[in-house]
Amino acid sequence: MKILIVGGGMGGTILANNLARRLQGEVKAGKARITMLSASDRHMYQPGLLYVAVGSMAPDELYRDQRSLLEPCINFHVDPVTEFMLDANQVKTQSGRVFDYDVLVIATGSRMAPETIPGLAENAETFYTEETAVKMLKTLREFKGGKVVITVGVPHKCPMAPLEITFMLNDYFKDRGIRDKVQLHYTYPIGRVHSLENVAKWAAPEFERLGITYETFFNMKEVDGATKTLKSEEGSEVKYDLLIAIPAHRGQEVVEKSGLGQNGWIPTNRTSLNMEGRNNVFVLGDTTNIPISKAGSTAHFEAETLGDNIAALVKLGIPVREYDGKVFCFIEAGKDRATYAMFDYNTPPDPKAPSKALHWFKLAYNKLYWTSARGLL
Amino acid sequence: MTEKRVIDARGSFCPGPLMELIAGLKMMQVGEEAEVLSTDKGSANDIPEWVKKVGHAHIGTNEESGVWHVTVRKMK
Numbered sequence: 001m002k003i004l005i006v007g008g009g010m011g012g013t014i015l016a017n018n019l020a021r022r023l024q025g026e027v028k029a030g031k032a033r034i035t036m037l038s039a040s041d042r043h044m045y046q047p048g049l050l051y052v053a054v055g056s057m058a059p060d061e062l063y064r065d066q067r068s069l070l071e072p073c074i075n076f077h078v079d080p081v082t083e084f085m086l087d088a089n090q091v092k093t094q095s096g097r098v099f100d101y102d103v104l105v106i107a108t109g110s111r112m113a114p115e116t117i118p119g120l121a122e123n124a125e126t127f128y129t130e131e132t133a134v135k136m137l138k139t140l141r142e143f144k145g146g147k148v149v150i151t152v153g154v155p156h157k158c159p160m161a162p163l164e165i166t167f168m169l170n171d172y173f174k175d176r177g178i179r180d181k182v183q184l185h186y187t188y189p190i191g192r193v194h195s196l197e198n199v200a201k202w203a204a205p206e207f208e209r210l211g212i213t214y215e216t217f218f219n220m221k222e223v224d225g226a227t228k229t230l231k232s233e234e235g236s237e238v239k240y241d242l243l244i245a246i247p248a249h250r251g252q253e254v255v256e257k258s259g260l261g262q263n264g265w266i267p268t269n270r271t272s273l274n275m276e277g278r279n280n281v282f283v284l285g286d287t288t289n290i291p292i293s294k295a296g297s298t299a300h301f302e303a304e305t306l307g308d309n310i311a312a313l314v315k316l317g318i319p320v321r322e323y324d325g326k327v328f329c330f331i332e333a334g335k336d337r338a339t340y341a342m343f344d345y346n347t348p349p350d351p352k353a354p355s356k357a358l359h360w361f362k363l364a365y366n367k368l369y370w371t372s373a374r375g376l377l
Numbered sequence: 378m379t380e381k382r383v384i385d386a387r388g389s390f391c392p393g394p395l396m397e398l399i400a401g402l403k404m405m406q407v408g409e410e411a412e413v414l415s416t417d418k419g420s421a422n423d424i425p426e427w428v429k430k431v432g433h434a435h436i437g438t439n440e441e442s443g444v445w446h447v448t449v450r451k452m453k
Contacts, residue, residue, distance in 0.1 A: 116403075154396050155392060159391050159392060190423065191395075191423050191426060191427065195390075195393040196390055196391045217426075217427055219399060219431070233431050234430050235430075262404045291386045291387075291388075291389035291394075292390075293391045293392065325388060327391065343391065345387075345388035346388060348390050
């Protein structure tokens with residue numbers, strides 16, 4: 001059986017390693033073959049970008065050589081897919097090669113799309129790529145005081161990022177001794193400060209305690225760089241001296257071009273993770289249209305489910321379990337305290353009071369991640 | 378009659394039904410309708426509240442076996 005994994009991010013890498021271990025015998029006997037196609041020979045620990053933006057991690061700490069993370073029996077090619085040809089069970093790649101498959105897993109992730117809001121890319125700082133996180137750090141270093149506005153697009157990767165960057169900026173300016181010269185103003189698209197009700201119930205009083213102002217029901221419409229004004233779909237306006245954006249995200253262009261899903265999101269069954277209408281195609285991580293968080297932990301838990309199921313398809317001809325919607329997100333509550341939210345399709349999260357111990361665990365996880373990617377943790 | 382787009386946000390705690398609607402509306406044409414399925418009874422209030430604030434139209438809400446069906450028309 002030819003298993004083709006497209007995408008070398010967290011989900012694709014965990015799945016490939018997981019399958020390589022489960023199917024060791026089948027691979028050796030030539031009954032299974034695992035191939036990964038990726039756009040890069042490097043693997044980035046994306047949550048680390050948050051720390052790069054405030055100067056507490058260096059960009060080179062975020063990368064490992066992708067090949068070094070993969071089990072030796074995985075056929076790895078840096079050759080991004082340019083076309084999915086699902087009716088023929090094939091994909092075409094940038095080099096012009098065509099790869100056949102029996103089972104296809106699409107784990108191509110998402111990308112920020114600031115260009116969808118007029119004026120945003122030119123006037124806001126962001127931290128979703130190495131380049132923009134470093135640029136944001138440089139801007140923060142030069143910032144002397146004024147109104148900092150944090151704004152949030154929908155949908156976006158990492159649902160905790162808006163809160164985390166706000167709490168981390170509070171400590172960043174405090175450490176620089178200019179917190180009294182900075183007004184932090186947070187905006188959020190729905191009627192509370194976070195999508196998770198229990199997280200919002202914890203975060204709003206924290207904002208008030210720290211002197212962070214906020215405005216809810218605020219969906220960005222456009223940015224006027226000349227007057228430094230952010231306008232919302234709801235009709236309100238806010239002035240800023242420094243604008244920090246969590247832009248709306250989209251799936252990859254190749255997904256949309258191949259007609260697999262609007263805006264690059266592929267219609268996916270929420271428990272089997274099959275692409276709708278395709279029994280031999282699975283979707284993993286941000287690329288799905290499942291109504292859960294676009295987060296590394298989502299991809300991780302989905303990859304574990306798919307690892308069990310695809311291995312079982314090879315060995316038994318049937319899948320063995322369903323994905324239950326499990327997500328686990330750390331929440332940095334500043335530079336030295338953190339909490340977490342864990343939930344699934346049936347169980348809401350119940351975040352506890354932030355602690356230093358959880359922050360240290362998060363810092364440890366920033367290193368342990370590489371064990372996760374290898375499929376060991 | 379315009380075909381309704383179904384946004385199945387049952388069991389969605391994060392990003393949640395309203396965020397799913399906001400994302401879904403970006404992929405729709407003006408005049409098109411979306412029916413949000415939600416297992417959060419709060420959707421019966423917060424979706425119409427946002428829809429009114431932003432200038433879309435709330436067509437109706439009904440509940441069937443613990444699932445709220447909130448229908449919205451994109452107006453701009």
